Amino acid sequence: MNINSLCYLGLGFLSVILLLYVCYIKGIKRSLLLYLAMVGLGYMIEAIIYNFLGSYQYYPKLLKHDRIYDSNMGAIASNFLALPVTATYIASFHRKWLWIAFFTGLFAVIEWVFIKLHIYKHNWWKIGYTSLGLPFYYLSAKFLIKKMVLPLKGVLHSLVLFLVVGAIQGTFHMIPIMLFSSRYYQLGWWGNPSKDTTAFAAVSYLCATLFYVIVAKIPYLPKWLKYVITPVCMYAVTIILRKSGILHSQVWWDPWYYIIFSIIALWFTESISRCLSKGL
Structure with missing residues (x-):
């Protein structure tokens, strides 16, 4: 070494x-x-x-x-x-x-x-x-x-929740890309595809984290519906990125990884939200 x-x-x-x-x-x-x-x-x-x-x-x-x-x-x-x-x-x-x-x-x-x-x-x-x-x-x-x-409420609750969920979302979004070359994003921002991928992955995980926080905090939406909407939206985003030529999956399990992980991420977001609402 x-x-x-x-x-x-x-x-x-x-x-x-x-x-x-x-x-x-x-x-x-x-x-x-x-x-x-x-x-x-x-x-x-x-x-x-x-x-x-x-x-x-x-x-x-x-x-x-x-x-x-x-x-x-x-x-x-x-x-x-x-x-x-x-x-x-x-x-x-x-x-x-x-x-x-x-x-x-x-x-x-x-x-x-x-x-x-x-x-x-x-x-x-x-x-x-x-x-x-x-x-x-x-x-x-x-x-x-x-x-x-102390029990968190309002904007501060949403901000801390966003930071905590973002840490998990950002890490698990990028790890399979770096270790297994599971996908890459092509936007032409830089001459290097890996740099394009790293930059767009940052945008992607931040948007996904915001989505999970919003969905988790909607009080009038039934819980079962949240777990239907989330993977459907992730699948739709995958299709849009593919059709636009931005997303290129290189292994068969790539889209399924992010769809399944979106369900886990939503569950994690709801769990952390309840925890922050009670105080540590």
Whole structure:
């Protein structure tokens, strides 16, 4: 195993250990919901600066068949593990500014080391941007945990629900594409099909997440009807994207994966909605 993979896997492993520690001390449900909300927030930020604005490139050398998807794996190590886990730790243990400064400095150093090792590259991004942005990210976690311990209602309930569901939706939308080349999106936004796919997948998962939140929160719609409408809509979107030449499935199970997952995602959305309505 090369140095690139070891560094990213090591960062991911340490993040998992820290998350397990937080869950053990502070409780699984509260810790995981906050963690997923921070993953969702991180995904939204990355959709803009990484997917569309090309801020940086990762080189974990975990997926050798495609450099764009390999870079996405590096983004997962950062935005699915390291950053949201440390945010969950800071908020769950009510750490003050000294801890925020410590983790901000730590990630600035890690970023610098990864650049020197040539396993990560800035395009227009700078370490200073990381150092300025992370404190706000950590403060967002501290704000959310204060609100989530109480029953959530209205706009804040919808926002937190969107973040939590978005974390799951975004991850499970992209993983089969990167690992199994199950589909690709062709739009001509960039010259590279994988970059097109990564960018459109971000748009797709955000729209799907919004759909699940809206459907789950419609009070007058019978529950059984929601579970009929959801897969039908997913099937219709699949047909439209295929007919327009945007979606290209490369394995037989590709459309069925997203149709079946839409049912699971709706169930997950309703479950999390009830949980947030009761408070943690």
